[in-house]
Amino acid sequence: MNQPFHSLGVAPNAWTVNHAIADITRPQKTPQPAILSTETKTLRLDLAKATIIVIDMQNDFCHPDGWLSHIGVDVTPARQPIAPLQNLLPQLRGAGVPVIWLNWGNRPDLLNISAGLHHVYNPTGEGVGLGHPLPTNGAKVLMAGSWAAAVVEELQQLPEDILVDKYRMSGFWDTPLDSILRNLGKTTLFFAGVNADQCVMTTLCDANFLGYDCILVKDCTATTSPDYCWLATLYNVKQCFGFVTDSQAILTALNQNLQRHD
Template sequence: MEYSAIDSITPPCVVSRGSGAPPPASREPRPMTSAGSVTAGLSTLSFARPVPAPRPVAVPATPQDAEIDLARTALVIVDMQNDFLHPDGWFPRLGVDAAPLLAIVPRLKALAAAARAAGLPVIFVNWGVRADRAELSAPLLAKAGASGRRPVYGDPSASGRGRILVEGDWGAATIDALAPERGDLVVHKHRLSGFHDNEFDSILRNRGIDTLLFSGVNIDRCVFSTLCDASFRGYGCLLVEDACATVSPAYVSDAILFLVRQLYGVTLASDALIAALEAQPQ
């Protein structure tokens, strides 16, 4: 749902002046500009915003069931990008097996479709660095590049398809199977967390979103970092556990699920979430 300012002009306030004072001069409201402000004269600028009607829905979750307000909830899809999943991308060219990441694509497609049908914003949070890497710290580059032993953010792709995870280049684009649709949002990041030093928080608050459904890759890296930062900022956090994946060992995912359930929110299955979304009146 889009939220836009409603600007209005109200009649001037009538102020009591005592029995001997003349009545205040009458003023007509001045015309509005196209932006909603007044051109001159006395007026009132309304900062009121329309509040969507609550759409509460219960969802089965762990360690306890949860209730979310669909009018204030968004689906977040993290890092489903060519450089992580496509055979010509950065990770696969380094020898990383992307099969576990690709395995969640069908579930993510179904989940995104259900979210759109239910009126939830679908937000892709993707790596997208500057071509000159000016925003990337030396420790970050050293760690990602194994101290110069492998290509890193902004380097030419080994497949010849642009530069690694540079915003606007092929590697930073969402994979074709999950390409954003009309009305979806794409937010670029340059750290593991999708909230660091960008516009993500402002977009959510401007849309009245206070609850986030997390999905994507890697569950122990960018998904978890973004979820933690969301929790620190006061968002409700639900991790769709079978719509997340990682190239790390299984015990790492188990640890993340434990931490989310213990400290940050709840986890749930995509089928249960989709069923809850589809049961709601449109």
């Protein structure tokens, strides 16, 4: 009598097993080829191997009552990705491209945060730093589960989306992001969020160093830093670390892919 097989793991990094056999061939997902225009080259990519990582679109960085605004930073630029992301993310989900929300979300005890990281957010030691309550509403700065660390209400998070907390500017340090991407079989990463020259750029660089293909989505990314930081980020991504495109080019690629399958 044949024994039924059961699935273990997350596709495509999954086995099927029964009492006698472990099938470790890991059947691949059906390819979804697409053509994407970027600022330097036309890319042929596989949407089945793609995901978008949305970085730090959180109240502390993007809301007028958040931490950045509290220390005197104009958060208007950080809000610019909201509208294009509202348009792009549903289309990516519809094409089977997962959405990963990569946010600062510190432990309540801050045991994995060094003095140097504290200094970035509280350089005098007398201000409102990591884990401190915001004067406006008492939410704790970048604390997992707090209003301060939550994604801005204008961007909808769905149950099928993937949430990863980070504790450094790079989302690959001390997090499960790399393991999640490898289990899902994702090799092409779209990057969006804030700040382009800090958390987005360092995460993108580490992704490149780890062998991922990196694509910065220009209109879904922004920074509150001076304009030269933005220009240097675009230059370095195109020169060294990947490609730069925009949401309209991605939507065009998705529509062309959909038409081929109709």
